[in-house]
Amino acid sequence: MSDTPxxxxxxxxxxxxxEPLEILTLPLDAWHRAKxxxxxxxxxxxxxxQYEGIMAEHLWTRENAGLFDVxxxxxxxxxxxxxxxxLEALMPAAISDAPLNxxxxxxxxxxxxxxxxxxxxxxxxADRIYMVVNGATKYxxxxxxxxxxxxxxxxxxxxxxxxxxxxxxxxxxxxxxxxPGVAALTFMQAGAFEWNGHALWISRSGxxxxxxxxxxxxxxxxxxxxDALVAQPEIKxxxxxARDSLRLEAGLPLYGxxxxxxxxxxxxxxxxxxxxxxxxxxxxxxxxxxxxxxxNGPATKRVGLLVEGRQPVREGADVVDTTGAVVGRVxxxxxxxxxxxxxxxxxxxxxxxxxxTVVTLSQRGKAHRATxxxxxxxxxxxxxxxx
Amino acid sequence: xxxxxxxxxxxIDVDGDTGTVGISxxxxxxxxxxxxxxxxxxxxxxxxxxxxxxxxxxKAASDVxxxxxxxxxxxxxxxxxxxxxxxxxxxxxxxxxxITLSDASELDALMDETAYAAFVAKL
Numbered sequence: 001m002s003d004t005p006x007x008x009x010x011x012x013x014x015x016x017x018x019e020p021l022e023i024l025t026l027p028l029d030a031w032h033r034a035k036x037x038x039x040x041x042x043x044x045x046x047x048x049x050q051y052e053g054i055m056a057e058h059l060w061t062r063e064n065a066g067l068f069d070v071x072x073x074x075x076x077x078x079x080x081x082x083x084x085x086x087l088e089a090l091m092p093a094a095i096s097d098a099p100l101n102x103x104x105x106x107x108x109x110x111x112x113x114x115x116x117x118x119x120x121x122x123x124x125x126a127d128r129i130y131m132v133v134n135g136a137t138k139y140x141x142x143x144x145x146x147x148x149x150x151x152x153x154x155x156x157x158x159x160x161x162x163x164x165x166x167x168x169x170x171x172x173x174x175x176x177x178x179x180p181g182v183a184a185l186t187f188m189q190a191g192a193f194e195w196n197g198h199a200l201w202i203s204r205s206g207x208x209x210x211x212x213x214x215x216x217x218x219x220x221x222x223x224x225x226x227d228a229l230v231a232q233p234e235i236k237x238x239x240x241x242a243r244d245s246l247r248l249e250a251g252l253p254l255y256g257x258x259x260x261x262x263x264x265x266x267x268x269x270x271x272x273x274x275x276x277x278x279x280x281x282x283x284x285x286x287x288x289x290x291x292x293x294x295x296n297g298p299a300t301k302r303v304g305l306l307v308e309g310r311q312p313v314r315e316g317a318d319v320v321d322t323t324g325a326v327v328g329r330v331x332x333x334x335x336x337x338x339x340x341x342x343x344x345x346x347x348x349x350x351x352x353x354x355x356x357t358v359v360t361l362s363q364r365g366k367a368h369r370a371t372x373x374x375x376x377x378x379x380x381x382x383x384x385x386x387x
Numbered sequence: 388x389x390x391x392x393x394x395x396x397x398x399i400d401v402d403g404d405t406g407t408v409g410i411s412x413x414x415x416x417x418x419x420x421x422x423x424x425x426x427x428x429x430x431x432x433x434x435x436x437x438x439x440x441x442x443x444x445x446k447a448a449s450d451v452x453x454x455x456x457x458x459x460x461x462x463x464x465x466x467x468x469x470x471x472x473x474x475x476x477x478x479x480x481x482x483x484x485x486i487t488l489s490d491a492s493e494l495d496a497l498m499d500e501t502a503y504a505a506f507v508a509k510l
Contacts, residue, residue, distance in 0.1 A: 049446075050419060053419055053420055054419055054420055054444075054445040054446060055419075055420040055445055056420075058445075241419075241445065241446050244446070245445060245446075310422065310423045310467075310470070311423045311425065311441075311443060312422065312423060312443050312448070314448065334445060334446060335422040335423070335443070335445050337445065342422075342423075364441075364448075
C-alpha cells in the first residue's frame with residue numbers, strides 16, 4: 001500500500017521546488033499533541049491534520065462548533081498615512097472608503113491580473129489595516145508589499161499572535177460565554193475584545209461556510225484561551241483535514257490549488273471581489289485583461305462538480321472532451337461528508353460552465369462523469385443580522 | 388491457516404493455494420475514514436507487487452499491491468456498498484480480494500504477525 005500526501009504543501013513554493021530548511025512550531029504545538037492531534041507538515045509548520053477523524057470532525061463542526069488553529073496564516077498590521085489608498089494599487093478592493101471594522105475579501109494581483117494570494121483585510125483606523133494572508137504565501141506577500149508600498153508605510157508581521165477560528169452553528173453562543181459582546185457582531189464585522197486581560201481582535205468570519213469567528217490572540221495567552229474554548233461543551237478541536245473538506249463543500253477556493261498566479265479573478269469566479277468603483281476606474285493590476293474577461297467571458301472558469309458514483313476525483317485529474325483531449329483540470333476534490341458523495345472544483349471551458357452540463361473527468365486512466373452544479377454545495381450559514 | 392504481512396501493510400491469509408488479501412489495522416488507522424474501495428475483477432492475473440486495488444480515504448487515494456502472484460478469484464463485493472468495513476474490520480470482513488497463488492515460495496519473503504508488529508512499532 002502506498003500513501004499519497006494527505007495535505008499538499010500549497011502555495012507557489014510547490015512549483016519552484018521550495019523546501020523549508022526547518023519545520024517550525026506554532027504557539028499551540030504542544031497543546032495539539034496533548035489533545036491527540038496527528039501532526040503533519042503544512043506551509044512550513046507542524047499542524048494538526050486530524051484528531052478523532054476527518055469525517056467525525058467535519059460533521060461535528062456542521063452541527064456544533066469546531067476550534068481550528070490557523071496560526072500558520074500570516075497576520076499583518078499595515079500602518080501609515082494613506083495606507084488604504086496605497087493598498088488599493090495592489091488589489092481590486094475599495095479600501096479608502098470602506099467602513100472601519102468591516103472585513104473584506106480581496107486578492108493580491110500581479111501585473112497580468114493573476115492572483116498572488118487571496119486575503120482578508122479590515123480597516124482598524126484611518127491609518128491602520130489588519131490583514132490575514134495564506135501561510136504558504138505569507139513571506140512572498142510581505143516581499144511583494146514591501147516592494148510596492150511607499151516607504152512611509154510600515155508592515156508588521158504579527159508573529160507573536162496565534163489565530164484561532166471557532167466555526168459552526170453553536171460557535172458564537174459558546175464563544176460569547178467567554179467573550180461577552182461577540183454575539184453583537186454580524187458577518188464580516190470585527191472588533192477589539194478582551195479575555196482574562198488579554199487583548200483579542202475578533203472577526204465574525206471563517207472559511208467553512210458556517211457562522212463563527214476568527215480570533216487573533218497574543219501567543220502567550222493562546223494555550224489558556226484554547227483550553228477555555230474547548231471546555232465549552234459545543235467546542236471540539238478540529239484538524240486541517242476537516243477544514244479543507246468544509247471549505248470545499250462551502251465552494252470556497254483554496255490558494256495554491258484553486259487559485260494561483262496564472263488564474264485571474266474572473267476565471268476563478270470571484271467577480272464579487274472586483275469593487276464597482278475600482279472597475280470604473282480600472283486602476284488595479286491587470287485591470288485591462290480582467291475587465292475584458294469580465295465583459296467577454298474568460299476562456300475557462302472555476303465550477304463546482306457533483307461526481308457520479310462513490311470514488312473521489314481529486315486535484316490533478318483532467319477534464320477531457322469527447323475526443324479525450326484535455327480541456328481543463330480539477331483543482332480540488334474529495335469526498336464531501338455532509339453531501340455524502342464526491343465533489344470537486346475544476347476549471348472548464350466557458351461553454352461547459354453552466355450548471356447542469358455533464359463533463360468527463362479522467363483520473364489514473366479511468367473516466368468519471370460529473371455534472372456542473374451551482375456552489376456552495378452546502379448552504380452558507382453566515383449571520384448577517386436580524387432582519 | 389497462516390497470515391503474512393508486507394512492508395506496504397497488506398496482509399494475506401493462506402489456506403492451501405488460496406490467499407485472502409487486505410490491509411492491516413495499522414494501515415486503516417493511518418488512512419482514516421475510508422470512503423471508496425476499488426477491488427480487482429475475478430480472473431485478473433497479478434504478479435507480486437502489482438497494483439491490485441485502490442483505497443480512498445476522505446483525503447487521499449492509495450494503491451494496494453498484491454503480496455503474491457496469481458489469479459484473482461473474487462473481489463470483496465461488500466466493500467462497494469460499505470467501504471467503511473475496512474475501518475471497522477480491516478483484518479476480517481474488510482478483506483479486498485481472494486487470489487489463487489501461483490508460487491507459494493513468494494510467501495517466504497513476507498513477515499509473520501510477530502515480525503510485522505515489530506516492524507510497525509519502529510515506524
